[in-house]
Amino acid sequence: MDIQFELLDLLLVSPVLVLFLASIIPLTMKVLSGNRETNTFSTFACGLGGVIAATFLTAANYGIQKTAFQEALRFDGLSFWIQMTVLLVAGATLIFSKESSATNNNQFSEFVFLLLNSAIGMMVVVWANDLMTLFIGIELMSLCLYILIALSSEERLSKEAAFKYFVLGSFASAIMLYGVSFIYGTVNATTIPEITKLAPDLMETNRLFLMGVILTMLGLFFKVSIFPFHAWTPDVYQGAATPLTAFMSTGVKAVSLAFILRFFTMDILLSEHSTPLMNAVEWLAALTILVGNIAAIMQTNFKRMLAYSSVAHSGYVLIGLLAAGVGGEALLGASGVVFYVISYAIMTLGAFGVIGLFETNEDSMIDIDDLKGLAQRSPWVAACISLFMLSLAGIPPTVGFFGKFFIFSAAIKQGFVWLAIWGVIGSVISVYFYLRPIVLMYMYDEEGATVISSKVLTQMAITIAALLILALGIFSEPLYKAVLANMGSLFL
Amino acid sequence: MLLSLIIFLPIFYGLIIWLLPEKATRVTAMTLSGFHFVFSLLILIKFDSATPALQLVEQVPWVPTFGISYFVGVDGISLWLVLLTTFLTPVTILGSWTAIENKVKGFHVAMFALEATMIGTFLAMDAVLFYVFFEASLIPMYFMIGIWGGPRKIYATVKFFIYTMFGSLFMLMALIALMFMTRDMLGGQMSASLLDFYKLDIPFVGGDFLNTQTLLFFAFALAFAIKVPMVPFHTWLPDAHVEAPTPGSVILAGVMLKMGTYGFMRFAMPLFPEAVQYWSWLFMFLAVFGIIYGALVAMVQPDIKKLVAYSSVSHMGYVILGLFAMNSYGMSGGLYQMLNHGISTGALFLMVGMVYEKTHSREISKYGGLAVVAPWYAILFLIVTMSSIAVPMTNGFIGEFLILLGGFQASYAFGVFAVSGVVLGAAYMLWMVKRVFFGAEGELVTKYKSHGLDLGLREMCVMAPLILLIFWMGIFPNHFLKFTEASVQHLLNNKNNYELTIKQDVPEKTFFAKAKSDRSVATEEN
Known part of the structure; x- marks a missing residue:
């Protein structure tokens, strides 16, 4: 087969090429120097340099609407914003992992290599214009993650987490691939534009196509831990090294949600016969919010609490995704989702970054109770944590409030009023556990975990995240408008 | 500019306090809050009590895509509540001189944050801005009860926070619905401005609970009823008051509860006149019961x-x-x-x-x-x-x-x-x-x-x-009532189609402009 592509295609995927280059250099150096981790700082610098270069290359492609490589990849507003989010997440994760004892060890070069390749997989997912490309992206992303989790030198939890994630993730991938095969069997194509053309008709006439859609969706729902496919989340998030948890809970989620958005805009929810499917998804959203929030209340481990809260946040986004999938003013829903994903990434990175600040070695487990009296010991970190928690709870004037505001307004406009009300009730429940760290930090005077002051970069990253949350909370318009301006092409 | 200064200067005061050494906190806080009260009296001087229109208006787009603006203004309904806030703050700071012994700095920062958000709530004429201030005011109060409160402070403060937030989130839903209604009315452009909300004609069916106006009204009413608090939503109040430190109680009772009643006057009554009329028996009954x-x-x-x-x-x-x-x-x-x-x-x-x-x-x-x-x-x-x-x-x-x-x-x-x-x-x-x-x-x-x-x-x-x-x-009640009379009368006379206009300020002639016009008059006479 003769494969042809233009130079422009290469330019469009240049961020990925740069990332790959940056990931391979430290590894090569390590091999050449006799498999010794000589200088972790240069490894870190190389990785971060790659991320920054990729960010600039991405920014250079701002506003472009194109497909590349025989329509296998698609570059549009959605891919631009999520790509930026992925790069932000990758950069932050590099910083966290540089200063985390669980990751910054004699395998740091491998760690950076896998991390950046996972990020490459994520970008392929957001670019995917073809279900096969999507599958390759998801697998690249996930395989790197499985190894990354297991890479930690901590004894038990990380291995268990990696194995659990691997088995369940493979299972979900297989189900998704099964669904894709059904879709291919009925549409005779795997590219999204082709499927979009035929979807409304096929939803009415062809049960196999419906089956394919459902199975593909389930595979994707697993990745973003929608109830009842969320059970792996707390264990994996807790077992993985904290920087990785930050990476998974934001990066994997952002790209998978973005792809679900693309999937929903294939007009699969538009026909009359998709009402039952839509109702089912509505219920999944409602249950995800409920289960995530209720379970989070009962957690004592900080990471597990955030894991369940991330389940709940997937539920909120699913409301926005539904609003984007039913025609009408779908644009509101789509831009709401993208805004939410970006804001969620910032606050979650901050929250997990903070946990990293307390970890003295790879076996550290930070309980919420360890935060007791933190406001006395490190007022600035305590203030940042409070801000992250308030933002996650959606209280103004933080960016989390506007994220929820945009999603709920899209839901109300698109007729999902009951889901909006449900989401609101969920937010009220969530306030209870988001306030708990604040209560412990400010309203108790006992001794607890202390911030490790040598983690300067992490502290800086957290400060930036906190300032971004406030700034975007007060001036959300520029970002929202920019997102809105670029999302139209999704519905062409 | 005046109203914005009155809202945001306290934040600035908070910053000053934060930067100064702890020894100077009380004196500085007292001076600044006292100054702020005197400063806020400027509204009284500039206020025109003859008109019900909105005065000293400032409007800047904030989230134009959703028609949200930074829109503040004062009229007879909000005037005294703002002054009450600026008045009670220095009194409370002086009153808590010895009551607050630990974390003095943090306490006064919270106090000023509280002052800013409360004033903002009373002055906001944009629904989302109002909501933002309404919610944001919970945060400093939450800290105030939780840090400086009594033995059961944590139970009380979490209950206070969640209870009030529960109500206001329903208000948020209703706000969003109203914003989409303004879009249909204005032909494409959404607006969260209260003045546009007032122009809405929201369909109402008496006797039926499930109609637009009644549902929206109750969404707002729930938020405000919890804040007031009306029986049976009052259970957070005794807990919060008993556990709060003295200054927290003073501000809570003195100003925060008024946000609820103010909300009824500003939102519920003018926006949903039929529903208010129809359901007034329920609220009067609950009021008397309370x-x-x-x-x-x-x-x-x-x-x-x-x-x-x-x-x-x-x-x-x-x-x-x-x-x-x-x-x-x-x-x-x-x-x-x-x-x-x-x-x-x-x-x-x-x-x-x-x-x-x-x-x-x-x-x-x-x-x-x-x-x-x-x-x-x-x-x-x-x-x-x-x-x-x-x-x-x-x-x-x-x-x-x-x-x-x-x-x-x-x-x-x-x-x-x-x-x-x-x-x-x-x-x-x-x-x-x-x-x-x-x-x-x-x-x-x-x-x-x-x-x-x-x-x-x-x-x-x-x-x-x-x-x-x-x-x-x-x-001398008239010294106070005369400022509110026009607004109250306006609200009552037009309760079924309430509208609020912005008072067009006649620009005061500057010295040069005046001299110029004098000269031109003089030349004409020649």
Whole structure:
């Protein structure tokens, strides 16, 4: 087969090429120097340099609407914003992992290599214009993650987490691939534009196509831990090294949600016969919010609490995704989702970054109770944590409030009023556990975990995240408008 | 610019306090908040009481995609509430001079953040901006109760936060729905401006609960009813008050509760006139029920602070009764009573705090005969009590009298029951005064009388402006009512199609422009 592509295609995927280059250099150096981790700082610098270069290359492609490589990849507003989010997440994760004892060890070069390749997989997912490309992206992303989790030198939890994630993730991938095969069997194509053309008709006439859609969706729902496919989340998030948890809970989620958005805009929810499917998804959203929030209340481990809260946040986004999938003013829903994903990434990175600040070695487990009296010991970190928690709870004037505001307004406009009300009730429940760290930090005077002051970069990253949350909370318009301006092409 | 300064200067003060050393905190905070009160009096000077229109307006787009703007303005409804806030802040800071012993800096920062958000709530004329301030004001209060509060502070503060947030999120839903309605009305452009909301014609069907206007009305009403609080949504209030430090209680009772009643006047009544009319019986019933219930529960409280907290429930019932009577007496009275309650209950909490600081107990049964050892304290306390139970010559009388007039005009039945609340109010307050100040010397009084239980100079200074206002507002109510009259009348006369206009300020001629026009006149004459 003769494969042809233009130079422009290469330019469009240049961020990925740069990332790959940056990931391979430290590894090569390590091999050449006799498999010794000589200088972790240069490894870190190389990785971060790659991320920054990729960010600039991405920014250079701002506003472009194109497909590349025989329509296998698609570059549009959605891919631009999520790509930026992925790069932000990758950069932050590099910083966290540089200063985390669980990751910054004699395998740091491998760690950076896998991390950046996972990020490459994520970008392929957001670019995917073809279900096969999507599958390759998801697998690249996930395989790197499985190894990354297991890479930690901590004894038990990380291995268990990696194995659990691997088995369940493979299972979900297989189900998704099964669904894709059904879709291919009925549409005779795997590219999204082709499927979009035929979807409304096929939803009415062809049960196999419906089956394919459902199975593909389930595979994707697993990745973003929608109830009842969320059970792996707390264990994996807790077992993985904290920087990785930050990476998974934001990066994997952002790209998978973005792809679900693309999937929903294939007009699969538009026909009359998709009402039952839509109702089912509505219920999944409602249950995800409920289960995530209720379970989070009962957690004592900080990471597990955030894991369940991330389940709940997937539920909120699913409301926005539904609003984007039913025609009408779908644009509101789509831009709401993208805004939410970006804001969620910032606050979650901050929250997990903070946990990293307390970890003295790879076996550290930070309980919420360890935060007791933190406001006395490190007022600035305590203030940042409070801000992250308030933002996650959606209280103004933080960016989390506007994220929820945009999603709920899209839901109300698109007729999902009951889901909006449900989401609101969920937010009220969530306030209870988001306030708990604040209560412990400010309203108790006992001794607890202390911030490790040598983690300067992490502290800086957290400060930036906190300032971004406030700034975007007060001036959300520029970002929202920019997102809105670029999302139209999704519905062409 | 003036209103923005009044809203955001406190944030700046907070920053100053944060940067200065802790030793200087109290004096700086006192100076700045005192200055801010004087500064806020500028509104009064610039305010034109003849027009119901919105004045001193500032409008800047904020999230234009959703039609949200930074839109502030003042009219007769919000004017006094803003001044009440700026007035109570320095009084409270002075009153908490010795009550707050740890984390003094943080406390004053929270105080200023609270002041800013509360003023913002009263001045915001954009629904989302209002919501943002309304919610944001919870955060400093949450910290205030949680950090400086009593033994059950955490339970109280979390309950307070979640309870109030629960209501306001429904309001947020309703706001969003209204914003989409304005888009249909304005042809494509969404707007969160209240002035556009007022122009909406929201479909209403009487007798049926599931119609747009009724649902939206109840979404708003829930948020405000929790904030006021109206029975049966009042259970957070006694907890919050009892556990809050004295300054927290003063601000909570003095200003924060008014956000609820203010919300009714600003949003619920003008936006949903038919629903308000139709359901006013329910709110009047709950109000009267609250008046009597609050009074009866207050009567049996062993704790002075809890007694005052329940008296708040009762007094806020009057405000709601007055507002929902939907006539001129009731509404002016309701608005006036908001201020009265802010002053008299604020003063009561301050005075309870003063004696608590010395004896560390608020149990009524442990006091007795306090009047002998603390005569000044007794006299001032009695004056405040008189104001609270609406004795003529005090401010409380004017408010409650107007409300009762309005209540009788609206419905005899409710009026009669509301009057019984006045009697009950007098009963529980006077009974408390009797048990605390007179009779045999209580154990606490014996124990602490050598410590000097009477008021010191600072405490006198705290009480002086409050006492002054109690009489001023009681004897010359028109000095205050004349500012609100136009707005209240406008709201009542146009209750079914309420609209608010922006007062076009005639630009004052600058010196040069004036000279120029003089010259041109002169040339014409030549």
